Structure formats: C-alpha cells, structure tokens
Amino acid sequence: MSGVIGVLRGGALQGFAELRATYTWRTWTGGWLLRVLSQVMFFALLGRLLRSAERTQYLAVGNAVALVSIEAAFVIRSMCSERAQGTLPLILASPGSPMPVYLGRGAHWLCTGFLSSAITLAAVPWLLGVPLRPDRLLTVLPMLPVIGLSTYCYGTFMGALALRSPRWQWLVMNVAYLSLLTLSGVNVPLTYWPVPLRVLAQVLPLSHGLSAVRTALHGGPTTAVLGGLGLEVLVGAGWLALAAASGKRLISRGRVNGSVDFG
C-alpha cells in the first residue's frame, strides 16, 4: 500500500513540476483565470440575452462548477504525454501497476480546477448582478473536489482509450468534456433532453454533483445534497473500475506485441 501511495505521490509531483514549468502565478492569473472567467461569463450572458436573471444565475453556476470537471479531464493529455515522451514503455515494463502513475499524473489539474471553479463561482454571478448567498457559496466549495475526482476517474478511462492512438487525444479530450457540458445539467436541466440522453447523463460525472450544488445553493434538504454527492462518488468509482480494466488490457496487449511505443 505504501508503495502505491509513493507512486501516486511521485506522479503528482511530476505533474506539479510540469505545471510550474508551464505557468507562473502571473501567467496563470492573467492568462488562464482570465480565460475561464470570460468562458463562464460568455455562457451566462445568454441568460441575460433571454432577459432572465434566474437563467443567468443558472448558467453561471453550471459553467463555473463545470470548470473543475473540464480541468480534471486534462488528465487525458497528461497520460498521452507519457507516450509522446517515450516513457510509457518504461512504465509498462516496471513491476508495479501503471494505474497509480496515471492517477497521480494529473492531480495538479484537480487543484487548478478547484481554484478556477471556486473563483468564478464567486465572481461571475456577482459581476452579472445575480450574486449567490455567501454562506451557501461556502457550503458548496467542499463539493467541488468530489465532482473533480469523479470526472478525473472518467478522464483516466478516456485517457486509457486515447493512449491507444495519441493522435486523437485532442479529439477525445474535447468530446469527453463537451459531452458533460451538453448533457450533465450545466446549461439546461437533465429533463430537457430525450430519455436516452437523460439515461446517459445519469452515468456521466458532474450530473449528480452539480445537482447537489444547485440544491445546496437553493437551501434544499441536506439529504438531497448528500444523496447527489453519494451518486457522484458511485459514478466516479464506476469510471475508475472501467479505467483500470481498460488500462490492464492496453498493458497486456502492449507487452505481448510491443505496440506501445513513441507516438
């Protein structure tokens, strides 16, 4: 167990080192944070165009919370970079399981995703004149990491798929998170979509967690909030199991036919 934790820690440290090489606090704030604030405002202003303060707030909350999921999905690229850098065969040849490496590899995205979500959730509704109650805002902040972790597991599964053909990694990543933005209740309630899409949304990360956030922001019952978060955890666990199975298959085939190489 301590070995697994050590590998997770090592993967996470490498991810943070990459983040520091990409961003400084100044470029993260002036570049990325400005971008995500604009992104959430961009969607929320559709509510203002429709002359509805309630819809503006709905869109602002949905898109701000979705940021933690979007950044968690960046783990797909982090995983694929192992292949591009030529380190994937070494990881697969090592005696330990590669899953802890992958799980640790994008942990920094969970931290930046939490910051992006929390800051935009507080700032954008206020900037657009539809502020959230500060006490309720504080209660939903601890829910963001739960949503992030659940999406991270989903991203790890998608990353295991993208590792098979890294030239499609951008496509996989964008479709993975845009599906969440479209179907998981970010812009319209789940009930808007036809039944098959509604069913699909039930097994996607973000859907239940975002519902819990909205319930808490409206002062809804604690049981409903906890129930939503519980379902979010279950969905995440399901994706983690799928990621492990998919990763195992990739490894066993790669070891047999040597198909995992630079790419």
Next chain:
Amino acid sequence: MSPGVVMAALRLGVLEARRQPSQFLIVVTAPMFSAMFMSVVLHAGSSIGRVNAVLGPGLIGLWFVALDAAADGIDRERWQGTLESLLAAPAPLTGLVIGRVVAMAIVGLVTLVESWLVAAVGFGVVLRPAHPVLLALSIAVTVFTTVSTATLLAGAFVLTRHAFMLQNSLSYPLYLLGGVLVPVTVLPGWLQPFGRIVFLSWSSDLVRDAFVAGAVAHAALRLAVVVLFGVAALVAARTVVKVVVGNVVRTGSAVRS
C-alpha cells in the same frame, strides 16, 4: 507579398491538415456547441436568441481555426527546428502565415454550415437569411479580417515558446468581447467599450443582422469598418514581423530574451 508564397503555404497547410486529425477538431466540437446554445434558447421558450445560437458556433469556429493555424504553425516550426531558417529565408513570414490560415479558414466556414444543420435537423429551427448579399459580404470581410488579425498575432507567437498557451488564453476573452454569441450591448456596461475595439463585434452584428427582416442600418459603413480593421492588422503584422525578424538576425534567437 508574393502570391506564389501564399499559394505554396496554402498547399502546405492543406497537406499538413490532412495528416493531423487535431486540425479538424472544430468540425467535431462545433455541433456540440450548437446543441448547447440551441438547448438553452429553446428551453427558455423564447424567440429571442435563435439567430445567436445558430451563428455563434460558426463565428467561434472561424476564429478558433485561424488562431490555431497561426499558433500551431509557429509552434510546429519551432519544435522542428525550422523556425530560424524560415525567418532568415527571403520569403516573407506574413505570406506563409496567410496561406496556412486561409487553408484552415475554409474549415472554419464549414462549422457555420454544420451549426445551421444542427439547428434545422436536431432542433427544427430553420434560419433563412433576409439579406443574402449582405450575409455573403459580411462573411467575406470577416474571413479577410480574421486572417489578417491571426497573421498579426503570429508575429507575437514567434516571440514566445508558449504560443499554444497564449492562443488558449485569448479564445474566450475574444469570443466574449467579439459578441459572437450575444451582442456587445448585452455585456456589462464597463466591458462594452472594450468590445467595440474587437473587430469580431462588428462582424458578429453584421452577420446576425443579415438574418433579420427589415432595413439594416449603416450596412456599408459597418462593412467598411471591418475591412479597415483587417487592413490595419495586415499593416501592423508586416511591421511586427519586420521587427521580429530584425531581432532574430541581431540576436540569433527567435524568442524574447
């Protein structure tokens, strides 16, 4: 600027795009944006915003591919180790960038058609332009100015090792200020003046107005403003590239020291 250089870069852009599936990313993602925007507008049960929801993804697509072609092209040359040679070559960098960006702008225009189809087939909303000539002219001047602006930004991308990061950071702020989904008049008051200095805000309003029945106010003047933005960007691009190339020749390095 030699048309031969532009055409050669255009051919190269098309050939590179065929080998890189990521270059067609927007063709896959634009319909998802259309679905998102249409769902919000139709869920509200309002007649407002349908034109915005259909045209928004197309305008995003055009700007996204142009900026991506400029940034990705520079990044690729840098990692291949060919950027310095390219800057030292007699062929002007502006011509090379224009050729590549035009190649991808064609892909960007496809997203307009896709978005229209998603609205029609997926949501039963069929938009017909009330002013087809104005629509064609608006799209033409928008493509011209988009290509010019992306070329100007390519000069800045040469100076950084993080062109992709810069490009990524510029996306939503420009969509917002460019009024691609909602007009600048819907932005908070303190943001509106910034929107008016982004050419996309003029383009977006024109393209949307082409779908609204009735006379379009000051259409010729507004078209001229977009063209003026394009010409200014092109002139500025030539100056920026001249400075950058001079810097490379002087220091032997294609990044800001």
